[in-house]
Amino acid sequence: MNRFFHIVFLLIIVSTKGFGQSGFDSLFLLPDTIKAFSIENMYASMLEFHPIVKQTRLLSESAQQEIRMARGAFDPKIATDLSIKEFGDKExxxxxxxxxSVPTWFPIDPKIGFERNAGAFIDPENIVGSSSDNAQLTTGISLPLGRGLFTDDRRAALKQAKLFAVMATAEQVKLINKILLDAAKDYWQWYYSFYNYRLLGRNAVIAEEIFRRVKLDASLGEAAAIDTVQAKITLQQRLVERQEAFLEFLNTGIKISNYLWDNAGYPVQLSIDVAPILVLNDGQLLSNQTLEELVFQAKQNHPELIKLRTKIDQLEVDRKLAVEYLKPRLDLNYNFINQPLRPNGDFQPFRIGSDYKFGLDFSMPILLRKERGKLALTKVKIQSTQYEQTQAEREIVNQINIVFNQIVNTNKILIQQTSVAENYERLLKAELINLENGESDLFKINVQQEKLIQSQSKLLKLKSEYEKMKATIYWAAGVRNLNFNNGQ
Known part of the structure; x- marks a missing residue:
């Protein structure tokens, strides 16, 4: 029995380099055959190649085309109308x-016209000159003096299109932030699965070596047969745990592949020899100043708040247009008329104040019920959106505070859990000393090993959840960069 205990003692003492905190840290020392893949690498790849990110860029393109369409209302316009009738050899x-015509942003629209009328049965109002001089040139303006003087449908449409571009940009940021958050959560779950698999795999190797030594000592009569049963049960348990961890590691790696694409648009499959890594830098994280900066950034730049502010601006454009429709329609049209080209080729100058065409269009609904209803409805929508904005800002700020509190609290738990793992290491070493003195057995050693493994696995889980929370707080603040290590 002494030889058995001595062998097991030496074996576990050597193996505790993998159990203690220094051994725990060694989990993160990757061999040369493993390639590190940081979350920054994943972000960079996603922002350049991910189809959803590319799709969000179409929002900006769509908004620009909306602006182009709205500007089409100000395009210069050429119009021609030709009408000819001949019957019985008679024209x-x-x-x-x-x-x-050239529509302008200001309501003055200049227009140049050319008219030529000939024939035996022309209406008198269409006669523009003698039978030999039947062409006429006009130039003038159209000016709204009532409705349309300060704003009109075409100017309102262009303003709305520009505001839509702002809203599209905010929606783009929102969608990208969300997919980056999903990627971050999956990345840190993959991180936990990978290192938990390494932890359990290492302990399975230790359990296998212990079983081999105990079985050998039992065959030599230096260990009880029941000890081999205990060692085998422990080995089987470790192998099951390792296999379960391996399955989770494989599946989380497949999830990470959802976010990886190459520059040709083909999906990239994450290979098994790639591992996640973590760089710790929480100096900035655990400060109230950081929290205040995040809250300030959220109030100014959160995509949801930008969208609501832009929606209010759009409704304000509608309100101004509705106010404009309360005014009477009073349009002034004035055109100079002349026949500058004579049959002999002489040019006839314009005679201002003598030859002209003048028109005045006036209309106004008597009760204005439609117009007043439109204005009142727009005001209600503005007020409703303002209430929505106030509530949204409140919820966003509270969400940031909630996640920040979770981060601070989880950091404290991490410190405690690290201490717990270190204390379990001390207990295991103490139990080994008791074993050497004949005051313990393999069962007690296995119990202490199991508790140490559980504490280290929980520590890995806490690290993973901690990183997820850090990504979540940046998402809650509406900030594009989700990684605290880089800051904003």
Missing amino acids: YYNKLRSSF
């Missing part, structure tokens, strides 16, 4: 009207 009429 009844031959009428040609052409115009060139």
Whole structure:
């Protein structure tokens, strides 16, 4: 029995380099055959190649096309109308009207027109000159003096399109932030699965060596047969735990592959020889100043708040347009008229104040019920959106505070759990000393090993959850960069 205890004691003493805190840290020392893949590498790949990220860029492109469409209302316009009638070898009429108009941001729209009318049966109002001089040139403006003077549908549409571009950018940030958060959570779950598999795999190797030694000593009569049963049960348990951890490691790695694409648009499968890594730097994280900065950034730049502010701006454009529709429609049209080209080729100058065409269009609903209802409804929508904005800002700030409290508390738990793992190491070493003195047995050793493994696995889980919380607080603040190690 002394030889058996001595062998087991030496074996476990050597193996406790893998159990203690220094041994725990050695889990993160990757061999040369393993390639490290940081979360920064994953972010960079996603922002460049991920299809969803590329899809969000189409929002900006769509918004720019909306602006282009709205600007189309200000495009110069050429119009021509030609009407000819002949019957019984007689030309009844031959009428040609052409115009060139230039809509402007200001309500003054210049217009140039050309008119040529000929024929035996032209209406008197269409006669523009003698039978030999039947062409006429006009130039003038159209000016709204009532409704449309300060704003109109086309100007409102362009403003709305520009605001839509702001909203599209905010939606793009929101969607990218969400997919980066999902990726971060899956990455840190993969991180836990990988290192937990390494931890359990290492303990399975130790259990296998113990079983081999105990079995050998039992065959030599230096260990009881029941000790081999105990060692085998422990080995079987470690092998089951390792296999379960391996399955989780494989599946979490497959999830990470969801976020990896190459520059040709093909999915990239994460190989088994790639491992996650963690760089600790929590100096900035655990400060109230950081919390205040995150809250300030959230109030200014959170995509949801930007969208709500932009929605209010859009409704304000609608409100101003609705106010404009309360005014009467009073449009002034004034055109100079001349026939500058004579049959002999002479140019006839314009005679201002003599030859002109003047028009005045006026209309106004008497009760204005439609217009007043539209204005009142728009005001209600503005107030409703303002309430929504106030509540959204409140919820965002509270969410940041909640996650920050979780981070601070989890950091304290991490410190305690690290101490717990170290104390379990001390208990195991003490139990080994008792074993050497004949005051313990293999069963008690296995119990202490099991508790140490559980404490180290829990420590890994806490590290994983801690990193998920750090990613979550940046997402809650609406900040693009989710990694605390880089800051904002």
